[in-house]
Structure formats: structure tokens, C-alpha cells
Amino acid sequence: MKDLIETIAKGLVENKDEVNVTVDEVNSEGVTVYHLHVAQPDMGRVIGKQGRIAKALRTVVRSAASKANMKVAVEIDG
Numbered sequence: 225m226k227d228l229i230e231t232i233a234k235g236l237v238e239n240k241d242e243v244n245v246t247v248d249e250v251n252s253e254g255v256t257v258y259h260l261h262v263a264q265p266d267m268g269r270v271i272g273k274q275g276r277i278a279k280a281l282r283t284v285v286r287s288a289a290s291k292a293n294m295k296v297a298v299e300i301d302g
Contacts (some may be wrong), residue, residue, distance in 0.1 A: 257297045
């Protein structure tokens with residue numbers, strides 16, 4: 225999942241070296257939280273108008289996770 229998120233994010237941003245994904249431990253509800261860190265000027269590119277790109281990113285990751293019987297959440301940090 226981490227590689228998938230990094231690959232998608234690097235395709236969206238200008239500062240590809242600033243893209244970083246960290247993973248939290250599985251919480252009590254069985255959800256693994258991935259934190260996507262990008263440069264501040266690239267936040268708009270990753271979030272998109274009205275959050276459409278962020279929603280699409282989360283949908284793709286959730287779909288990939290469901291095939292692996294995982295529960296995931298993606299948070300975008302600047």
C-alpha cells in the first residue's frame with residue numbers, strides 16, 4: 225500500500241523528493257492509517273478542487289486494500 229500511495233502522489237506533485245509515506249500501527253478497529261506527506265506548495269495538487277483527487281486516491285487505496293482483506297485510511301499532511 226505504501227508504494228501505491230507514493231507512486232500516485234509522485235505523479236501529481238512537482239517536488240517528488242518531498243513525498244513521504246508513514247504508516248501507523250493497526251488501531252483497535254483494525255484500520256491501518258497511512259500518512260502522506262508532501263511539500264506545502266503541492267498540497268493543492270494532491271487534494272484537488274473540492275477534494276476530488278484526495279477522494280479518488282483514498283478510493284483506489286481502499287480498493288487495493290480490500291483485495292488483501294485490510295482496512296486502511298489515508299491522511300494527507302503538508
